[in-house]
Amino acid sequence: MSDILLEEIFIKRSQQKKKTSPLNFKERLFVLTQDKISYYDYDVDKMKKKGLKGSVDLEKIKCVEVVQPEPNSPKERLYPFQIIYDEGPLYIFAKNEEIQKKWIHKLKHVVRINKDLIQKFHPCFWVDGMWQCCQQEVKQAMGCRVLETKNRGFAKGSRRESRKPLPPTPEEERATRALPPQPPEESGPSVGMTVIAEYEYTPMNPQDLELRSDEEYTILEIADQHWWKARDKYGKEGYIPSNFVVKARNGLEGFDWYCKNMNRSQAEKLLKTENKDGGFLVRDSSKAGKYTVSLLTKAGGDAVASCRHYNICTTPQAQYYLAEKHNFSSIQELINYHQHNAAGMVSRLKYIVSNQKQNAPSTAGLGYGVWEIDPRHLTFIKELGNGQFGVVKYGKWQGQHDVAIKMIKEGSMSEDDFIEEAKVMMKLRHENLVQLYGVCTKQRPIYIVTEFLSNGCLLSYLREGLKQHPTSIQLLEMCKDVTEGMAYLENQQYLHRDLAARNCLVDTNGTVKVTDFGLSRYVLDDEYTSSAGSKFPVRWSPPEVLLYCKFSSKSDIWAFGVLMWEVYTLGRMPYERLNNTEIVEQVSRGLRLYRPQLANDRVYTIMTSCWIEKAEERPNFEELVVTIQDLLYDLQ
Incomplete structure (x- = not known):
């Protein structure tokens, strides 16, 4: 028999193989070895293992994840997790959170090199012929939530000859921390929706509508994902850049302390610029759907401040906390409490530090429907370098918007093919792509006009x-x-x-x-x-x-x-x-x-x-x- 890795008495839920089959919950002795996880009937009084009731080969496991406990669950069923394999989910209930985390961590470690690991899972139970999370009625339906971790750094499809466990890395020897679940996905933009401008926007052409920060606008048309037709409170209509607005009172967006799309280094730079003891902000964590409180402290009255970062965690009951035993039903309540109480942190949250007045993001083009740019609207200021296609210069469009201009030397590019492709490339917009604003093709050399980034290559x-x-x-x-x-x-x-x-x-x-x-x-x-x-x-x-x-x-x-x-x-x-x-x-x-x-x-x-x-x-x-x-x- 293979060496036993873990052994524990759990409550197992029946797999409810038919829509009409009743649920039942029974205590089973679970044994994890290097090859499989097995469960046995168990005589509690005699503390003796009885007959084998079932097993799952480890190589068939596709996912191991927590499950959200059902409302009003008894205390013995507050810490469920699931093992997903070909026949569906195997639901197991641990006695406490520590045991739940230990088994999930170990199982994820031993199956991480499996070739059929899935990318999405169902965070809630399959009950009475329906997934409680997404209401799908097919048991084999693809999951509705993306896994937070997949292969932990292993290339997809990589194989080893043996299933003998690898030596644990230092981080795998630590108990995994409890991670907050991702928030439910929000509905997308729709006609009639009210949005609030996060940034000022000055119209670049007659079809555009001016945006004034913090004012409300009504969406009239969403024919283009990057440019929405909208109406302001005065009845004026026009096109606005969709990434300059947010849904009205949308989650954390309405709070000054929330800094969207900010990483740790940027948070530290902003907090140290303000240089206030107890200055804080809430930012997106490195994992989607999670948040971190960044706090500046001058412990002991030192002139040189340091930054501390606290991940906002969630209990199995979906309450938020920074310090254990201080749980809250919303992040807003959590922040409000810690503005008055340190409760385990180095300092209470004293001063809000905000980036809401920082630079606006780039727009997809210089106005709605504009991709051919009049070169007379460009002012050349200085040369930035000489690339594969020719000279690149820093300049201004219409005297006020910073742009980079690539001057394509003749004979270096298949120009006609590129000009056709440029219309498609302009529709590519992401925070980590340099935005193509447009082209000047009516003269030679042709120009490619893009977003300008001040720190260079x-x-x-x-x-x-x-x-x-x-x-x-x-x-x-x-x-x-x-x-x-x-x-x-x-x-x-x-x-x-x-x-x-x-x-x-x-x-x-x-x-x-x-x-x-x-x-x-x-x-x-x-x-x-x-x-x-x-x-x-x-x-x-x-x-x-x-x-x-x-x-x-x-x-x-x-x-x-x-x-x-x-x-x-x-x-x-x-x-x-x-x-x-x-x-x-x-x-x-x-x-x-x-x-x-x-x-x-x-x-x-x-x-x-x-x-x-x-x-x-x-x-x-x-x-x-x-x-x-x-x-x-x-x-x-």
Whole structure:
């Protein structure tokens, strides 16, 4: 018999295989070994294991997750979890939260290399022929909630020959922390909905409508996801950028202390700029649907302040807390309490620090329906650099809007093909992509007009722009920014083909954005488009591109691994001692970049997962986002 990993008496719920079958709950002895989880009848009085009632092979398990307890559950059924396999969910009730967490953690660890792990699960029970969370009536229906963690850094589809457990990593030896569930998904925008302007917006053309911060607007039409037709309180109508408004009184949006889309480094910078003891804000955590309180403290009256970060957790009863025993039904109530009581934190929350008046996000184009820009409206101010297509300059559009202008030298680009594609590229909008505003095609050279980012390219920023030695969190946040932008492109079925630190830019807040996605398709330079050419990005290319020019989303994944290496070496040249011919030969034979000094083992594991020889075994960008989110969450 295999060695026993865990053993515990649990309450097991019947699987209710038919819609009409009654539910029942029975005590069973559960035994976890290296190969399977089994459950037995058990004589409590004699403390003796009796007959085997069932078992599940570990390799068949697709998911292990908590389940939301049903309303008015008895105390012995307050800590349920589920094991999902081919026959459906196996529902188990632990005696307390500690045991529940221990079993979930161990089960997730032993099944993490399974090939059929699912990406979505049902957070509530299947009862009377229906999922209580989403009201679907098919038991095999896909889950309605995305898993918070998937493969914990392992490439999807990777296999091992043996199921013998790997030695636990330091973080796996710690008990997993209780994580708050994701909030229910909110309904999308709809005609007639009232929204509030988060930012001022000055109309860029006659069809646009002015936005005044904190005022309400009614949505009239949503024909374009980036530009909505709206009416203000005076009856005036026009188009507004959809990312400048939020649903009226939508969750945390109405509170000054909530800073949406802010990471840890940005929060610390803002709090230290205000420099008030007890200054605080609430921001999105590195994991979607979770929140963190960031607090500035001058403990002992020191002039130099430090920042503390507290993850807002949730009890099994869906109450929020920062300090145990101080639970609240909403985040608003929690913040209100801690504004008057420290209750386990280094200080009470004394002063609200807000970023609501910071720079507005970029718009998808310079006004609704505008993609052809009149060059007479552009003012050139200074040269930023010289790229593959020609000179790039910083300038102004209509004398007031900052833009970057690529002046395409003739003969460098297949212009007609690009101009047609530009209409599609303008509709791509994400916080971690450099926004294409439009093109000037009526003269030569043609211009590509994009969002301007003041901190320049990521490569220069890593080498020269960082004013102090970066923290591990800062470096990881840069990588997370890139993965989120690339995950969006991946979902839009867009390939970058030239992902590298030189093709990312950094804004005023330190946010990294990907640029020049897809442009390499239009290059006419043979040295750039052929893997034998000296300008080809050999150092960022996987074997299938170097040998067969086979591009895919998985070749972008390889390039991201190299970009991550650039970040953690602060901008060093990959394979710096080898020429292109040597790189092609040695990478094809298995050579990989070494672990940078600033990268720990978990970070380097992410890099090496991007450099698996078989392209299909590399993770996708969505999986990389989750893996990096997990790591960031552990560091907070």
